[in-house]
Amino acid sequence: IMNDKEYLAKMRNMWNEIVNKKLGIVCYKENSNEICGLNLLEIFFQAEDGIQQNQLENKRKIAVVFEILKKKADVYNRYKVDKYVFGRGLVTLPKYRGCGIATELLKARIPLMRALGFTLTGTVFSAPGSQGAAKKAGYTEDVVMTYESLAKEEPFIEFPNITWPVVKFMCYHLK
Numbered sequence: 001i002m003n004d005k006e007y008l009a010k011m012r013n014m015w016n017e018i019v020n021k022k023l024g025i026v027c028y029k030e031n032s033n034e035i036c037g038l039n040l041l042e043i044f045f046q047a048e049d050g051i052q053q054n055q056l057e058n059k060r061k062i063a064v065v066f067e068i069l070k071k072k073a074d075v076y077n078r079y080k081v082d083k084y085v086f087g088r089g090l091v092t093l094p095k096y097r098g099c100g101i102a103t104e105l106l107k108a109r110i111p112l113m114r115a116l117g118f119t120l121t122g123t124v125f126s127a128p129g130s131q132g133a134a135k136k137a138g139y140t141e142d143v144v145m146t147y148e149s150l151a152k153e154e155p156f157i158e159f160p161n162i163t164w165p166v167v168k169f170m171c172y173h174l175k
Helices: 005-020 046-053 061-073 101-107 109-116 128-136
Strands: 024-028 035-045 083-092 120-125 140-146 166-173
Touching: 005 035, 024 101, 035 046, 035 101, 035 109, 061 120, 061 140, 061 166, 083 101, 083 109, 083 128, 101 109, 101 128, 109 120, 109 166, 120 128, 128 166
Parallel strands: 083 120
Antiparallel strands: 024 035, 035 083, 120 166, 140 166
16 A cells, blocks of 8 residues: 555545535643644545545555444444444544553544534444444444454455454434
């Protein structure tokens, strides 16, 4: 990926678009401008989800996996919503990992959802740290797939160097 200039340019554009929407949660070091972690968010609407599904062939492996898990989670029908807050990136700087920042960033989505009139947030969690943080924050596992199983069904995506066995779509629902 790092050598694919076209892909890197597309990713930069995607992140710039998300950042420009100004929907995110940032954790700063107390009494400082230093960022400890952040969670970039995006609003997904049921009416627009079909458009995203039809663009799978133009996406890289991880983006395709996100779409597969979103489709399997079927959150619009499962939770009876027509929109939800989707996490596009959860990052804790390495020197702050293990301090519970990811868990607090995920919990911080709850008052944000209330303020915006949403009842659901969901995200694909691909690593053990983020999956554990989501569980601690009260998120439920809607879909759990092994990376091995992704290689056995359409579109047959393989991740040969992944050391963690599962990827999860997890949600937090305000009832």
